[in-house]
Amino acid sequence: MIEFRTQGFNGYSIKYSPFFDSRIAVAASANFGLVGNGRLYVLGLNANGAAPEKWFDTQDSLFDTAWSEAHENQIVVAGGDGSIKLFDISLDSFPIASWSEHAREVFSVDWNLINKDTFLSSSWDGTVKIWRPDHQSSLLTLPIHSCTYSAQFSPHNPSVLSAVSSDSCLRLFDLRTPASASNHLTAAIPIHAPPKAMPGRAPPMGIPPSEALTHDWNKYRDTVVATAGVDRTIRTFDIRMPGQGPVAVLPGHEYAVRKISWSPHLSDVLLSASYDMTCRVWTDGSAMGVDQGMQKPDAPFLGPGKEMGRMGRHTEFVTGVDWCLFGAEGWCASCxxxxRVLIWDVRAIMQPG
Structure with a gap:
């Protein structure tokens, strides 16, 4: 396990470069993001561990970061003052572009994996905005009407994006649809709605809604999205059946789940980071081929999904986790x-069977 110390700054987000397996970005904030400066670290991994290649200081907290998919040296950050900044790590310490349209904290940024000239942001002001690095203003604003903690482009379709928010909904937008009164909204899935009852069973009990903090698209199954948040539970949904309820429900964390990330190598595996100071690796059970119709009536969750291992080396809230896209299928990083930034191999914590 490799460790790097973000001295004086508390980590919020960590991302591997899509171009280099030895480069990692960390967005961090002084004073736990409550007040003070932010710092973006760009770390290089070598035989001696992790070392900073560059860092950028900002006047307010940083809550998220995303690498450009078009330019290996460019990276965007989400600011606590409502700003978004684009840095070039081959240049000096000043951003090459900055935008300040959001009215409150920007909590997530995400780059379009297919149309590589666009990225998005989501904010506590209840909006998602779409941007191009070479434009001085946003291209489009999508109203969520609720504090929006996480937004993402689909990795399978450049016109489809999603968001989760404090009102416990997963929203899906398709930019190919007419804007009209729906503002490109195609579905709003209540995350905590009970799953549909199976034939011959009593209807399942509902669950009180709670804030959704994170979500991620499956990299191999283009209709599967995972969500998680304050209620400590990970749920997966098939967006083809928005009224069906969750496909898999994965309980186990002791406090809120702050970040989830599907594996780029295995279609059924995902990582989670939680306020309970652990990172955990899960399977949603889809690779097991188990017929859900055979599920026992008193089963604690749908399907055969389960926790496969946990890493407990962090000593405070774990806020970020990301997989390495290259090489062996288990390497990841957490902050x-x-x-502390920890770089570790998921396979070392997985339980056999």
């Missing part, structure tokens, strides 16, 4: 409020 947290303990001012």
């Amino acid at each position: 947290g409020w303990d001012e």
Whole structure:
């Protein structure tokens, strides 16, 4: 396990470069993001561990970061002052572009994996905005009407994007549809709605809604999205059946789940980072081929999904986790409020069977 210390700054987000397996970005904030400066670290991995190649200081907290998919040296950050900044790590310490349209904290940024000239942001002001690096203003604003913690482009379709928010909904937008009164909204899935009852069974009990903090698209199954948040539970949904309820429900974390990430190598595996100071690796059970119709009536969750292992080396809230896109299928990185970045192999914590 490789460790790097973000001295004086508490980690919020961590992302591997899509171009280099030895480069990682970390968005961090002083004073746990409550007040003070932010810092973007660009770390290089070598035989001796992790070392900073560059860092950029900002006047307010940083909550998220995303690498450009078009330019290997460019990276965008989400600011606590409502700003978005684009840095070029081959240049000096000043951003090459900055935008300030959001009225409150920007909590997530995500680059379009297919149309590589666009990225998006989501904010506590209840909006998602779409941007191009060479435009001075946003291209489009999508109203969510609720504090929006996470937004993403689909990795399978450049015109489809999603968001989760404090009102416990997963929203899907298709930019190919007419704007009209729906503002490109195609579905709003209540995350905590009970799953449909199976024939011969009593209807399942509902669950009180709670804030959704994170979500991620499956990299291999283009209709599967995972969500998680304050209620400590990960749920997966098939967007072809928005009224069906969750396909898999994965309980186990002891506090809120702050970040989830599907594996880029295995279609059924995902990682989670939680305020309970652990990272955990899960299977949603889809690779097991188990017929859900054979599920026992008193089963604690749908399908055969389960936790496969956990990493407990962090000593504070774990806020970010990401997979390495290259090489062996298990390497990942995590960051947290303990001012530590850990680079580790998921296979070392997985339980056999």
